[in-house]
Amino acid sequence: MSIEATVLRAMLRVARRREAADEEALAARVGDSPAEVRDAIRRLDTAGLVERRGQGAPRLTMAGLAVAVGLLPVAASRAARSPRRSSRAA
Numbered sequence: 246m247s248i249e250a251t252v253l254r255a256m257l258r259v260a261r262r263r264e265a266a267d268e269e270a271l272a273a274r275v276g277d278s279p280a281e282v283r284d285a286i287r288r289l290d291t292a293g294l295v296e297r298r299g300q301g302a303p304r305l306t307m308a309g310l311a312v313a314v315g316l317l318p319v320a321a322s323r324a325a326r327s328p329r330r331s332s333r334a335a
Contacts, residue, residue, distance in 0.1 A: 250316055251275050252285045253294065256305050257313035265302040 255274040259266040268286065272279040286303050289295040294309030305313060 248275070248277060248281060248285045249289055251277075252282055252289065253305070253309060253313040254316050256295070256303070257310070257317075260305060260310075266304070267302045 252271060252275055255271050256266045258274070259270065264270070268279045268282050271286075272282045275282060286295055286297070289309065290297055290303070294306055294312055295303045296306050297303050
């Protein structure tokens with residue numbers, strides 16, 4: 246898997262926890278250097294999948310979110326789509 250795809254997945258995991266996706270935190274999750282992650286974020290920004298505002302942490306765009314969700318394993322996607330049964334007694 247490319248570093249860009251790995252960074253997108255890491256950003257999705259961080260976003261689910263409502264935490265900032267700074268380069269150091271992403272580098273720790275991805276297992277690459279902050280410089281590699283910074284370059285990947287720059288390429289994702291150019292592709293329109295990530296947005297950067299000033300010096301703040303990068304954020305997924307809607308397109309980036311869609312791609313990141315599409316990169317999830319199939320089992321996770323199926324679990325999210327499975328119908329939830331009500332626990333209410335009949």
